[in-house]
Amino acid sequence: MAADVTQASETDRDGTVLVVEHDPGVADLARLYLAREGFDVQLVTEPERAASAVRRLKPDVVVLDVSSGVHQAVADAAGAIPIVCVVPDGAPGPGPYTVPRPFSPRVLVSTVARALRRQEPEPQPEGLLRAGQVVLDAGARTVAAAGTAKSLTATEFDLLAFLMGRPGRVFTREQLLSAVWGSAESAGTRTVDVHIAQLRAKLGALSPLRTVRGIGYAADP
Incomplete structure (x- = not known):
């Protein structure tokens, strides 16, 4: 079983990103691209432990797979910490920072960067x-x-x-x-x-x- 929290980056940190993702392959892909941009990436692969990880690590941004069913618990723990929600393709996001699945890793990185700057995302093309x-x-x-x-x-x-x-x-x-x-x-x-x-x-x-x-x-x- 994967560890509850896995550290991904040791140097050149631009901010701590906590990735809550039940699929280890997707989690590793997100970690790779975010770490490449200099973020200190922490992974949670057991959603039921996500809220406690947020309270313990106090990340700058949370990337959350909303299909894990723990969005409200994570939001309560996060408080003012921005949450980037990974949602099923075509589904509305519960917040201003949303990435549809399957996502381009580069879009994820861009959205995390916007969340760190507290900028509203530009409208994405639909249809x-x-x-x-x-x-x-x-x-x-x-x-x-x-x-x-x-x-x-x-x-x-x-x-x-x-x-x-x-x-x-x-x-x-x-x-x-x-x-x-x-x-x-x-x-x-x-x-x-x-x-x-x-x-x-x-x-x-x-x-x-x-x-x-x-x-x-x-x-x-």
Whole structure:
């Protein structure tokens, strides 16, 4: 049986994050990405012990799988500590910081960073997003161009969804890194260029992505 609380990071700590997750594989994935960003990550794999772990560790942020059924007990123990709720896809979140399952680890990192800054999350795209003949289904995480399904990586999908969900708005590479990758410092700006190029190659002439010279990128409606 997994230990009640497992420490994940020893150095370069930007804050303590307590992850309450019953699935060890998902917990380890969250730990890997959060620790990579410098967080001191603690894992609780037995939900019934989550509230006591919150009171004992006093973390800066709690990441909670709401399907564990201990949200109220954790919320009572957390008090003013922000809680990032991992919810089933399409389900409403019980708080301002929500990540749908299955989640992109980078989205989780970005949401934890926002919770630490006490910032309200930006509206996430829901339902169908359309740009010309490109249709993105945010719930099913599928993309089609002129009716033909396109196979995208998780990061390509998140980048396209972010831009299509804000049609016409121009974002710098740094802004895209922060929004999609979770940190503007975790990867170089060249990473954005590479993923934009990959999306254009897959979507072909129907790609809605536009380069704004000297600034960044936008998705045309």
